[in-house]
Amino acid sequence: MADIHYKARTVQPHLSDHLGQMMYIEEHHLEYSGRHQIKRRVINQSRIQTFVQDLENISWNKVGTANTDEQFSVFYRGLKECLDRSFPLTPYTVKAKQRIPWSTDELKAIKNLLARWVTHSIRGI
Numbered sequence: 001m002a003d004i005h006y007k008a009r010t011v012q013p014h015l016s017d018h019l020g021q022m023m024y025i026e027e028h029h030l031e032y033s034g035r036h037q038i039k040r041r042v043i044n045q046s047r048i049q050t051f052v053q054d055l056e057n058i059s060w061n062k063v064g065t066a067n068t069d070e071q072f073s074v075f076y077r078g079l080k081e082c083l084d085r086s087f088p089l090t091p092y093t094v095k096a097k098q099r100i101p102w103s104t105d106e107l108k109a110i111k112n113l114l115a116r117w118v119t120h121s122i123r124g125i
Helices: 045-057 060-065 068-086 105-123
Strands: 006-011 020-025 035-041 089-095
Touching (some): 045 068, 060 068
Antiparallel strands (some): 006 020, 035 089
């Protein structure tokens, strides 16, 4: 069985009629280098022109002669081929930002308040 590297419990923060959940994760067990690979499509005006030309050169007659599933497959395959030719997926290495976008000052204050309350209630046990 894997080692457990976190502690979790429910708390009564007295902020609403619901219990809160607190989870403490031992961060030294997290493996993260701060960099990771992503793939993205580079879109610029010359590539858009190439894409439009590729689309114009496709014979869409095949789309109208098949059943619905085949029509979609033919359409999608043609569109995807044009997309991949004009806007190929290019690998990039990105450095992760340390900032958490959804972590606001208000959420940090509530977290700190809960942490103080939990610490205080644990001492009282």
